[in-house]
Amino acid sequence: MDKGRTNRINKTDSKCDKKSGVPVSVSDSLVLDHSYGGDGEDIQVVREEETYSVQEDEKRSQWRVGRRVVELGVLADGLSSCQLCGQPLQLSNCVGENKFGLAHVLLIKCQFTDCRLMNEVPTDSQHQTPNGRNAWDVNTKLAAGMLNEGFGETHVNSLLAALNIPSVSRKTLKNREREVGQQLGQMAEETCNKSLQEEMKL
Template sequence: MAEQTRNRRGRFASLKKEPAKQKAYELKEEHSYVATDYVEVKSSKSVDGSWKEGRRVVEFAVLLEGLRFCKSCRLGPIPLTIENVIGELKKGLGGYLKVKCLNSDCGHVNCIAYGKLVKGSKQGATTFAVNTKLGTAMIDTLGGPNKVNNMLAALNIPTISNSKLKKMERRAGSSIEKVASESMEAAGKEAFQREMEDIAVCECLEAEKSTNILIKDLGVSVLPEASPMKEELIIPSDTKDISWADDTMSPQSSQEKVVKRRKHRFVIHGHKLGKTSCKKSLLKRFPCKTRSGMSCAVDTAWQKRGFDSLTSHTFFMSKAKYGKKVLKAIVKHRTCGTCKWWKRNKPGQPVRLHRCVQNHTGNARSMESASGEQGILELSKEGTPVEYIEGDGDNTLIARLKS
């Protein structure tokens, strides 16, 4: 008796070979959401007719530029007809048409792109601009890969795999993060400069009240704590009684002129100060003395109510007087999906190289103080330190900064 073999499931397999089944016809339809008549088409691997199905996003200028001449024989233009298009290479929403040259001596197959190409992240790599735009739309409006494919199916556009859509989203997300970081840094410098200028102006007004005489042409005055020798050098004793604020009396009417302006030269008691184009060149911008940092509002929100949320986001905002703009955004993650899947399904193996988003190891409650401290340190490194913080009553950031 012949021994019976077992299959993969451990069952006894028959030694008789089953007759080869004939390949069945494939039933294809144009739309899956409208009842249409079925058309029987034989599947053939030698002829690529996928370009005849569905709709495409085509940029006419790019397509016509590629059809100007053949890349092999340099003759052209290449006619775009149904006979010489032999296939298509899809790349997301973009792709290449394989167009055969009609020159009998050539017959070269040209790959003509019907979308704009841009440089990719890797050296020498190119990608279609429409795919990057699709990744931006996923972040801004559309949502995840399932929603995108539902929209493409409704428009009768060939769908894209979920892994490819996630790559587009990550590629667009890195560019968006870079632009957002530059915008927040510029907004922080603008808010810091405006607030420091306002404080410096207030300090100047308070200092002006404590002085007696102001030289308007130079924009300077004698400080109260100045020595009598310096005060006598700048302002003679016979001109101290002159009120420069009075419009009726001008410095030209006094017998001894303290400041003279002749041919763009300033003279103080016979000493020449050199040429100048305008008086603004002498007005230097001095930093304020009472403050070294700006004031901003800080608050943190969690994705889930309670203190078991996996993510949180913290925002630093300037005052409404200085634009009410976002100066810094900090996002905290307690877990990473890729690391979690790898440890669960392939324990003991090193996790593959990826962009790990996990940047917090404590509980969700400590995210607020950790994010606030990180934002203050980053703002200080950018040259816009924070001195006053406005927040709600349940903020633990102040206690952490003091400790």
């Protein structure tokens, strides 16, 4: 296994297609997205750090591992031009990423000779919370889905692990749950007041 990034199983076997009954040869390399276990490797859930930087030289290609939740329009706008010289950016020039729950900020270096600026390109949009702080939309929507379906942190991160998506910290989830909970409470109160007024008119 290449440092946990892929598992290659060299195996030669003969099986039959269930639909056609035609023998199918399973050989060479069977490449899996990631390891679900074995070799003493466990899926680790980030619980304390909300922001995780992988800018170190030995982890330059870490952003290529696994999957990400990306708002394509936001990413396209971020790659459209360098923040300094205005030249188009290329995703292949990414040298690292900063993680904020399911949202990420890609660090992409401008390849224009006279610039070389390190651009921060987000993968998601943001909104302002009632306390005046900015929050990533995808994390708030995740919290809303959790409350709606009755999922907890363990369930969510287990699902993300199965999809090979980086896990979300407990702190991030709790903060977004509080934000969503306040909004749901206000909506419930408004609905009750509206129903009460309509009933009084009868």
